[in-house]
Amino acid sequence: MATDAVLRQGPDSTDLVLRTGPVGPAWNALASVGSALFTPLVLGVPTLLVAFWMALAGARASTVFVVVGVIAGLEYLLGWLALALSQARRILRVEFAPTGVPASLRLVRAAGPDDWLPVDTLREVRLTHEVVEPYQGDRKPAVSTLALELVLRGGRERLATLPFRGDPQQLADALEALLAPAAVVVELRTERSTRHRPQPNSPWTSGGSASVGSGGG
16 A cells, blocks of 8 residues: 655665555465456457357357357456556565665565665656645645656666655655765655636546646755
8 A cells, every 4th residue: 555655764774665565476466356357347348349240140149158258257367467467566665775874775566675786876866746736716635746766877767656745855855865975866846736627517627737846855
């Protein structure tokens, strides 16, 4: 499950925690069981077309039901596999070790931890704090999210975009203090927008309109 991004200091490492929850292939598979049920629904139109053409060709109803069932079962299994693989890649936390002045870092995914990397592999940490504010008279509260991205030597890794209720500047300052010995740049940007006012007789009730962005950190 998601949580506010926070730095936690342990005996062996300082962790940038993004999500909490069990880790391992078995958990990823179990967590994807329910969501995979939507796969046959999403692919329902081509499945129904197959059933329609079989019926036009004179196939028995029992044969049509069996074929549709097999197709739906295969769709479910493929969807389950795709969701489990996607779930396994999700990053739960970033570990910096040892505590205090880190020399190494590693990404801990839902499937398990990656290999340790030298901390100088990390070039930059980018934090983007997005706030969608209510329009005048809107009773819905503002929505705040935080996107995190690591710029690594030879590539980059987008960690997460999470609901965020904390102080992004405090998190940026803590990361900057932790990574200063390794000369890692920590950048914080704040982007604000205003929720669209719904139009009369319109089913849409929310959205975003670009306004002002500021940065610091």
